[in-house]
Amino acid sequence: MSMIAAFYGGKAILITGATGFMGKVLMEKLFRTSPDLKVVYILVRPKQGQTLQQRVFQILDSKLFEKVKEVCPNVHEKIRAISADLNQNDFAISKEDMKELLSHTNIIFHCAATVRFDDHLRHAVQLNVTATQQLLLMASQMPKLEAFIHISTAFSNCNLKHIDEVVYPCPVEPKKIIDSMEWLDDAIIDEITPKLIGDWPNTYTYTKALGEVVVQQEGGNLNIAIIRPSIMGATWQEPFPGWVDNLNGPSGLIIAAGKGFLRSIRATPMAVADLIPADTVVNLTLAVGWYTAVHRPKSTLVYHCTSGxxxxxxxxxxxxxxxxxxxxxxxxxxxxxxxxxxxxxxITTHYWNAVSHRAPAIIYDFYLRLTGRKPRMTKLMNRLLRTLSMLEYFVNRSWEWSTYNTEMLMSELSPEDQRVFNFDVRQLNWLEYIENYVLGVKKYLLKEDMAGIPEAKQHLKRLRNIHYLFNTALFLIAWRLLIARSQVARNVWFFIVSFCYKFLSYFRASSTLNV
Ligand SMILES: CCCCCCCCCCCCCCCCCCCCCC(=O)SCCNC(=O)CCNC(=O)[C@H](O)C(C)(C)COP(=O)(O)OP(=O)(O)OC[C@H]1O[C@@H](n2cnc3c(N)ncnc32)[C@H](O)[C@@H]1OP(=O)(O)O
Ligand SMILES: NC(=O)C1=CN([C@@H]2O[C@H](COP(=O)(O)OP(=O)(O)OC[C@H]3O[C@@H](n4cnc5c(N)ncnc54)[C@H](OP(=O)(O)O)[C@@H]3O)[C@@H](O)[C@H]2O)C=CC1
Structure with a gap:
């Protein structure tokens, strides 16, 4: 019997960010391995005209939850969606809901965040720092709380090269940043943002670092742990390989490359691609929840969930x-x-951007205009290039993350738990994983049918022929222009033509003799 699965049985668990990529995989695993848990409270905001219940049903109806419905048929009764907006005071939770949360919650998994790199500092601080502070305050009023697990990112200290499993101080105290966001106007915040974030590459990583400091400073007597995943990718094994449902990290670029929009990238081939499958992160998270609640470490432990x-x-x-x-x-x-x-x-980046990205987009838009349609490729390409420029920082550097706590935890697990809550990335076969990832992107993100593969292959053959035809035409035009202007080019051209003619005449003559 798994000790971790048994631990979550009968528990009331609060998850923020349950509608996000990680949150869904976390809920799925919890219900699949501990179907006897009491309740999972999820803080959800109404979105895109959908009610909370519609959002929950949409999640439960997805392929991700197919296995859960077999082992826990009443899963929908065990999810209690609470209307909440983490940008608001007290998260805009009603008094009754707040009372229920405070009196019942045993474990908190705090996954909600803004993961946009270019978010306005005010918004990023609100969600990644202030909301964390408020959740800690709520947690301190929960008499039954056993553990508070905060999800951060391995890149919260990406301004360092070697990163230990400790919380590093930030140049400006988070409290001062939170206070200043209340009275500074947007224009001034825009102006001081580069100075504040210093050598962090964006507001996301900076505010995640601030969030960690808040957790450490304001955790009080709570049992807290911080988990730092690196770049979360599609699932490796559970509930099935290759599940992914958003464009973050490599997923969007895999689509852009597979569709032929993205053909070159400013990236260091030898730099470590520190991907970590979402199910690995979730297994570690659940193991950390158990360990923190049962063993109650004296200080806040940080766990790196990285592969590099x-x-x-x-x-x-x-x-x-x-x-x-x-x-x-x-x-x-x-x-x-x-x-x-x-x-x-x-220079080569600019060259490839011009030749491989911008020029084909302009030509295609020209063709769309000629055929009376609205041009769209240049706009799409500009957005893609902007996205690339934001990701470049992460694909041109390598980091070293120490993993003592993560390895210590692995050694604390029973063999059964090591199997059920496997987070040992040494067992990961990258080639197999990446293949399943691409397949998952095709099936779950693009919703493409596997029956369409022969037609897709045919289409690529046609594109190859167009490519050859286009290059040949381009070469002939260039050559024709050169011949018109240069005597040397003309001489070379006549020499080649007469050589070919002689060769063909000789070949014809020798084949006639053989007959
Ligand atoms: C050459 C061939 C290559 C072949 C092989 C290719 C595969 C191998 C190489 C793989 C290298 C991977 C490097 C990963 C490094 C990640 C490091 C993470 C480190 C930290 C990890 C974390 O701790 S945490 C999560 C990370 N957090 C994000 O990863 C959010 C990013 N994102 C945004 O910060 C916003 O998205 C941003 C971009 C501002 C646009 O913002 P924006 O306002 O312009 O617009 P939107 O967001 O609305 O998106 C506008 C359109 O960009 C599309 N799109 C959105 N994301 C996209 C994305 N990643 N790749 C593509 N396309 C994306 C979207 O689908 C829209 O397309 P459409 O217009 O058609 O709908
Ligand atoms: N993805 C990755 O590569 C990595 C992620 N992480 C961390 O893991 C955690 C989860 O990330 P991931 O699942 O990828 O992120 P997603 O963007 O997929 O999910 C974010 C979640 O936060 C919720 N949320 C955002 N704003 C609010 C708000 N104002 N009120 C209530 N809920 C809100 C979203 O709700 P809604 O559905 O309503 O938008 C969603 O459920 C984050 O803390 C992130 O920093 C760490 C390393 C890598």
């Missing part, structure tokens, strides 16, 4: 495997054939 130091893969290897998978499992209606040029050089 135990089983490294680099961006070059990843890019090649992604391309190899496109050969077998192409995406439908690609714009161009997939290709991957990695470059670290400024």
């Amino acid at each position: 130091n135990l089983n490294p893969c680099n961006w070059g290897k990843m890019g090649l495997q992604v391309l190899a998978t496109f050969e077998k499992i192409p995406f439908e209606r690609a714009f161009r054939r997939p290709n991957a040029d990695f470059t670290t050089n400024n």
